[in-house]
Amino acid sequence: MKMKACQAMVECLKAENIKVVFGYPGAAICPFYDALMDSGIKHVLVRHEANAGHEASGMARMTGKPAVCVVTSGPGAVNLITAIATAYADSIPIVCITGQVNTDQIGSDVFQEADITGAAEPFVKHSYLVKDPNDIPRVFKEAFYIAGSGRPGPVLIDMPMDVQKAEIDFEYPKKADIRSYKPTLKGNAFQVKRVMAELEKAKKPLICIGGGVFAANAQDEVVKLSHTMNIPVITTMMGISVFSDDDPLFFGMLGSHGVPAANRAVNECDVLFLVGARVGDRAVRTPLALEQTTKILHIDIDPAELGKNIRVDFPLVGDAKNVLTQLLERAKPMQHDEWLAQLESWRVERKFATAKKGTVVPRQFIDKLSRRLPDNTVVVADVGQNQIWTATSFHIGEGGRFMTSGGMGTMGYSLPAAIGAKIADPKRPVIAICGDGSLQMCMMELATAVQNDVRVKLVVMTNKRLGMVRELQTKGYNGRETAVFLDGSPDFIKLAEAYGIRSCRVTDDRSADEAISLLAEYDGIALVEVIVDENEATL
């Protein structure tokens, strides 16, 4: 069918079943916006392009499918890079469409020209600069396929303005056929057998899950394997909420900010089975020591992760869902009573200190809040102390979901990602937890939430500091605190009022209860500011 190329772009999105795009227009993407207007696809106008990427990322994490963001050339595209890098670090599938100057102007430094495919190259799974409008259907088909398959990641499509305005004969391909891209999905049968044999032989086996479990949608399979074989489980930050905190076989997050039980478990186990976890430096600081004492089995869809950060005895390339299903076919019930009892004894009941007057203990508040929210709540943690507090204290119930910028640690991720998640699944409660620093990196998105009536909840942990950096300075730089004071911040309650958002401030137990009721019961956008001690520790 003959049509304008910009119309074809919209048809591609429809063919991919895209219902919402997050974006910010400008001259170089106007043809596309014009075609989008009557398409029935909802456009969410963000207030900064990075948040278009984060919102798409929040949506993609919920649906497991690529989500779309659209920005203009030059500054729009460059503003998006932080979000692209953030998605790349966590293997989140997003498709980013950028406007570009006319093809005959490329390379001549005209107004709002930026070499975005060049600039984003380190952070994309793949990118296209479309110079021939007839390539549009194939490029879009490939982009969605590449973003969502194998190890997911961002794909960028740069669209010069004249290409968008051309006329093409449109037919959407049924399949993407890329001869040089064939991700391995099933595990090698022989290797599957060997891994199972090792799991059966183990006296003190331990499963460590990561974000790859979500990427493969393998939550049920890994829970089943653990339950069938009675193998305890720990998680990286990216794997939080695969298991409910109520699961007796689950022992929490490992790593420099993890809980003692998980960290002792990883040091004491004899067989460590990594499932979609890449052993980042924040999770395992001394992989060498671990290699020497422990047999390591590792499933990953990305062969490059096997043996990259830690030496692996039994690598298994494949999609976690498929490989776990293969393993489940062979799994037999096992007993590890002694080992489990040992792990149980390492669990520590958390004790909270009494709060200084006018403040509350953040982890206690988060714990209490999480127990009042429905089990299926989606919680998005920002970056800083608030991230660790949330990761370790937010009680995940059955069917809950935790998400955060794990790999890049991008401040300002929580609110936009929460908006994306809420739009993806409006019936589920979605709550973002951030610091007063990180809020100020994304608070322009409050308007996006209001404009589109996206009923997210937001909790701001105000310590008047860039808390995590302040703590580094306290511990590592002789207490020389510098550039971490957030004086000059607005009154967040008044700010919420200005946006027409319900809000309240928590300074003691009573106001905490009121705030928790607001967050749990109010069906609308709400902001709660929690005042915490400026010297509150992360752990």
Added chain:
Amino acid sequence: MKHTISVLVENHSGVLSRITGLFSRRGFNIESLAVGPTQDPEVSRITIIADGDEHTVEQIEKQLNKLIEVIKVRTLTKDECFARELMLVKVSCPAEKRSEIMTIAEMTEAKIVDVTLTTVTLEICARYQKLERFIEIVAPYGITELVRTGTIAIQKGSETMDRKK
């Protein structure tokens, strides 16, 4: 240790920059890089000589394989391939030294491609190590200019990059 890595890639614009970007980003050292078309006009072949231990080379291979436009990666060991590099070198050479240089050229299978009153330009095509030795031999005369293509390599026997024999 030096490794010879052969890479078949889609002949698209921008592929080379993705590959060189990958090397610099991940801290892999490229010693030399040669690129050109193959018998299939849609496919280019890149030969990279890289420095690093086994673990590094394994990572290089795996990371290269992740680039969508990379069709095939193969590290060729010294024994399984013919490797060649072309070098042109301009040497100071007054008339009285000409016969000496001609003897060197003959003994090393280098070719004299140009002569002036004060210089001789030599062409030699050989393995990397032989070129290094050749440079040592002509250096005393004074090298005024030197240019190399980077190594290219092909497997011995009937086996090819994309097909086992």
